[in-house]
Structures are given as structure tokens and as C-alpha cells.
Amino acid sequence: MKSLRFPALCVIIALIAACAESPTGRRQILLFSDGEMSQMGATAFDDMKQKMTVTRDGKTNAYVSCVADAITRSLPSEWRGSWEVVVFDDPSANAFALPGKKIGVHTGIFKVATNADQLATVVGHEVAHVIAQHSAERMSLQSVAGTGTQLVGVLLGESQQKATVMGLLGLGAQYGVVLPYGRAQESEADVYGLDLMAKSGFNPAASISLWENMSAASQGQPPEFMSTHPSHQTRIKDLQKQLRTAEPLYRQAQANGVRPNCKAI
Template sequence: MKRTLILLSVALLVVACTTSPTGRRQLVIFSDAEMSNMGATAFDEMKQKASVDRSGEVNQYVSCVADSITRTLPEGERTGWEVVVFDDDSANAFALPGKKIGVHTGLLKVAKNQDQLASVIGHEVGHVLAKHSAERMSMQFVSQSSQQIVGALIGEGAGQQAVMAALGLGSQYGVLMPYGRLQESESDNIGVQLMAQAGFNPQASIDLWHNMAAASNGQPPEFLSTHPSHETRISDLQALMPEMQQIYKQARAAGYKPNCRK
């Protein structure tokens, strides 16, 4: 039994490896169809339970930016996106598998123009393109399965409980949380390229994070957070600017000139 559990886990790790848009190796054991169904279900529940902003002007503005981003995606990913504005004061947005985008009204106070909003929506769409939700779920599945395997190996009793607790703490601070930072940084990379391809000025992504830093009441130290610090994000984006500005200029020359008005 012990040997079978170990062999099954190794086999799972081998067959489930994929590659993200940036070339990073990933563990993904959930299909696109499964993730789309879960994303659509979760989005429908949110629309029922949360307050939806139905203001015509706000929705038109947000949809204009989102549509400008998604129309530059690879064929098969460009159409069918649903965009909903939620009446929520937090400066937040998200995208879910199944082509769902949610934007909180509070974000519009921090993302002060179309380019800054595009940097956020591009980032969130980047999470979907990179299959980050499936990756997180896969990591959690493997982590839980690994705990069961260790439990089977060490037997019952207080020793088992101690190991399980240690694995939980280790997963939180040693594997899962740093992995979250890697995903966030990867989405920053993908998002800034998406916005530049759509004709939004990538420099606005840096301006946005300056705004976020000013609006936040402080954030936990980076090593205890699933998100990179504002300073780290700004530094990483600055390093990408020469390449992103070239993409932006090419997009503008090709006629990609979004005009989304708040």
C-alpha cells in the first residue's frame, strides 16, 4: 500500500507537467473544461450574492478597457468574455477561468485612467492564460495527498499529528506562499505585455503601483505575503519597460488606439 501511494504520486507529477506562457514548468492536473465550469459557477454565485454596479457609464468604460485587452489574445481566447462591475470599495479586480472578469468600483479610484485600469485587467487575464487557478488547485491536491501518504508511512498516533502539522506549516510558508508570489510576478509580466499589445501605455503599470502603494495602509513583509511588495513590482516592471515600449509603439502604429473614457 505504501509503495503504491508513492508510485501513484510520482506518476501524477510526471504526467501533469505543463508550460506557462513565460516558459515556466507547471503542475496542472485539472482540465481547462473543469476549470471553466468551476470559474463560471463561482462567478454566477458572486453575481447573486454581491452588489453589482449597473451604471451605464461605468460599465461601458470598464468593458471598453477589457474588450481592448481581450481582442488581442490568441485566437479562441478573444471572444466570449463576461465583464461585471461589482459595487465594492476595495481596489481590486479578478479574472476566472471560463472567461470571467470582475472589477470593483473601488479600483477606479486608484486606477485613474484607461491605461492604469488596463494594467490591472491585463494582469488578471494573465492569471487565466497562465492557468494559475488550476496550478494552485493542483498544488493543494498534491500537498493534501502527500500528507495522507506521510500519514500512511508513519502510522497512527501523536507522531503522525506532529508531522501533519509540520507539513501544513511548511506548505504555507515554504512552498505555497512563495509560489503565489511567483505567479503574481508572472502575471505582471504577461499583463504588461497584453496592455502594450492592445495599445495602452505600459508605463501606466508603474504609475498604478505607485498609486497602490500610496493608497494602502501598509502591507505585510514580502516573505510573509503571497504578493510581491510594491517596490519589487515597480522594479521588475521598470526592467521590462524598454521592450514593452517597443511593443506599445508597434501596436499604436498598427492602429490599436483604445479610447475608453471614464
């Protein structure tokens, strides 16, 4: 018994030391540093650029970069700076952001995000995942569950665990393993992402029409209790509540002259 008590005590101490707070005040366990997460995010992003088709169309890239740059300029100071933005020629209505300041957008997203405000909803949501350190939180929980901190170095070479790490970074759909963000993290990214896009001068009311488009295009969705993602209707209801906070931020940004002129393709 004594031999088991010391490791268990070490784990408890490590968890207490790693307690953090998300942008919405939710308590988190974070066992991985920003440097470790940035390394994994950058490696995963490079891997995707090699395996997927990168769009070279100038208008498409300019449009997506305009929206992404407007959002990243409004971030807390420690998160500003140069974010790499890449558009992938892929029919899925998808986008993602990774630690290390990486943003990826699939061309299929334009089927549901039909204007700049709706695209800003998507990008703001994905960037919110990074700012809230959801990948580090998922990686930490997986480590505590028994995978081990060796996950840090997995992406430096081929490994049987590579797909797992990709999933923990939020890239499960592209790598054949489904490890989506949990409902709490998705809801948090919805709420915080709405504030981010509003501060950036995009109309937060567009988030409602975006998710209505998503719902229409989804051709059915599993019941919420069977999914780690909130249902479309739950998301819309929660976003409608958050508009009371986001709309004043939008009006303030407009009054301050923050008016992104991103022309949809």
C-alpha cells in the same frame, strides 16, 4: 512497504504527465482540465453575482467593458471570444478574472486606477492569471498536498470546502479565506499582463503610476518576506525592467492602428 509504493508511483507518473509550461517558460503541474476549471470559474462567478451588488451604471460598464474587450481581443486565439465582464459596487480597490472567461471589477479600483491605461494594467494582470492557468496550478498543488480531486465538484453545492476552492480560484478576500496567489505567480502575472496591455494599445508606462497609487493608498504593507505578494517597490522595479519588452509592443500596436478609445469615468 509494497502497498505504499504503487500509489506513490502513480502520483509520480501523474505529476510527470501533468507537467506544463507557463507563458513565461516556468514549469507547472496542472492536474485539472480547462473544462473543469471553466466550470468552477463560471459557478463561482454566478455565486458572486448573487451575493454582491452589480453596478447598473451605463457609463461605468461601458468604460470597463471597453478596456476589457480591447485586452481580450489581443489574446492568443484559443483565449479570444466572449468574456463576461461585470462591475461590482464595492469600495475595495480590487479586480479579478476567472477560468471560463469571467472578469470582475470593483468600483473601488477607480480610486487608484485613474485612467484607462492604469485600469488596463489591472485587467491585463488579472487576465494573465487566467491565461497562465494559475488557478489550476494552485488547485493541483492543493490536490497533491492531500485535499484530493473531489475539489472539482465542490462548487456544485454547499460544502465546507467551498471557501477553500474560492480561495484557490483567487477569490479569498471575498470569501473570508486568505489563499492569495504566490509571489512567483503574482510576478508572472505582472510581466505577462504588461505585455498583454501593451499589445492591446495601452501605454505600459502607466503600470508604474498605478502601483505608485496603490502604494500610497495601502497605508502600509507587511514586509515582503511575510507576504505571498511582492512588495509595491519590488513590483515597480520589476515592471520598470519589463518596460524594455513591453514598450516596443505598444509602439507596434499604435503603428498598426490599435488605439482603444476608452473614456474614463
